[in-house]
Amino acid sequence: MNNVYIYEGDFISLLNIILYLLKNNLKPNNIKTEDYFPSLFENIISLSIPNDEKIIDKITRSFGIKALILMHYVFLSNEENKELILYYFFRNALKYHHNIIYYRNLKCVSEVLRISGYIRHEVHKMKGFLRFKELEGNVLYAEMEPTNDILFLLSCHFAKRLKNEFWIIKDKKRKIKSVYDKKQFKILNEEEFQLIDPKESTNEQEYETLWKTFYKTIGIKERKNDRCRRNFMPKKYWKYITEVSEEL
């Protein structure tokens, strides 16, 4: 039988499970969250392991902060076997310590670097592509459907940038919202936070129109290059980008 171990769905619980498996020499065929639907040959194992937050310090000390950040990025990704990749990365890190990130010839390391690069890339893109609308009551509101779970990383950026504004960013795919109250942001699910009948502010349409005018004007006709535009701004993001959504 193939053993699939269950974790609670958060980063810390995953790290604790991995450490436990490594300490006890248990080899997982996979590590998944509770809602995982096992196949015929898979055996689900739930361990009750305390969610020890000190593991973050331990990893930082033994593998370095860079490795920890990479692991967290992989955790936020949409990659199917990310838990298993992290397990192998952890296992090798116990051997190579701070140097682990330089062993690109190991599959788990090159995978971690590839996937984390992908997340970093998407966060960077969304820092540019996210579009806020102004709602009544001076609240800024944005929607998105990113490939990876980047709401937390993105919120860190906007908490600095739009420090003195109320804002809400909604990840429609994962049905979570980040809500910022000029002091801190909180990530809340549908039950915890609902926007009731949001209305655009009276200025909103005026500025959207101004922006679209600017966008149309700034392109140089003689240099038109649609392919290049799509390479830099993939169509999967267009739905929420004010100036191009109508072109879809």
Added chain:
Amino acid sequence: MELQEKLKILADSAKYDASCSSSGSTRKNNGSGLGNAALSGICHSFASDGRCISLLKILLTNCCIFDCKYCLNRKSNNIKRAIFTPEEICSITINFYRRNYIEGLFLSSGIIKSPDYTMQLLIKTVSLLRNKYHFNGYIHAKAIPGASPKLLNELGLLVDRLSANVELPTENGLKLLAPNKKSKSVTQIMEYVKNNKSKKFVPAGQSTQMIIGATKETDLQIMSKSSSLYNNFHLKRVFYSAYVPINKDNLLPSLEHPPLVRENRLYQADWLLRFYNFKITDLLDNANPNFNILLDPKADWALRHLDEFPKEINSCSYYDLLKIPGVGVKSAQRIISSRKNFTIHFEDLKRMGVVLKRAKYFILCDGKYAINSEFFNKSFIEKNVLLEEKNISSMNSEQLRLF
């Protein structure tokens, strides 16, 4: 005039300036204000021509007392003229920034009345933005040639980047097409910006732009000019802008398309000079004063210096790695940090971001050549590299850009 129409006119007049970067500044939110700057810069959108939109790129006014032949806003053109009030610019900037449309403002202007008068209008606008609206986002302003140093200092303390456009690579070109512009007035600005050591003065440095293909200068002349600009004035960037025929004038060439491939080659070479330790003399000389349109400058160089290849990935120096076509700055750094820990083989290189189908002709991995070593000769490699380049350019029927 309605704001909508003004924006249209004054963005249209500003669009030929190539600069769009918003990088290099670490301006923080001062606590009560709006925004901050991102060191790496952020692109917020991409226009129909594939160029990045990072800043609200507008002119304060398109009225101009100059009559530069190539410019849309020249005095002798009969076009609609407009002027923004400082308050109008502020409200558009702030409202665009809050909605995350832009990274900041790129404010340029035609010269109205006099250089000093124009400069004062720019200062008034930017100062309003910084001091009344507490805007901490990125601001790039054009310095007006001929304005007094006192005003230059005042503007420089408010913005992240200042730039003055060289426009044409030689004095002769300038005399011909921009009779009112003196190259001395531009170098004076650059000199002043370089020598002002205040930390708050132009924290993201200065840049400039040259128009490519409006006059007869060779690539060698253009690259020599930019190299001297980088060396003498510590410029952050020189932008190259393929000449787009807007005006009809018998002094101007009649081009059907802007020379985009040439523009791309210049950017590639510019990168080689700044980050790859190449010298102009490696790339061009009086016998070959222009870049090969068919091949990028690095591959072209490598094919002319095959005696230096193949290079062993596991032992050659960092600068030698940079000379290999298909290896960039990042992948070279990765190779250096990896090979301390293990011997690199061909299959590892792909994971490090090396473009193997380009690099394979020029390297050895642990003593091995990727293909039969009989094929290590110029005609074979050239044929294959050209074939590949052709595939790329037919895919991008127009041209890639590099900003």
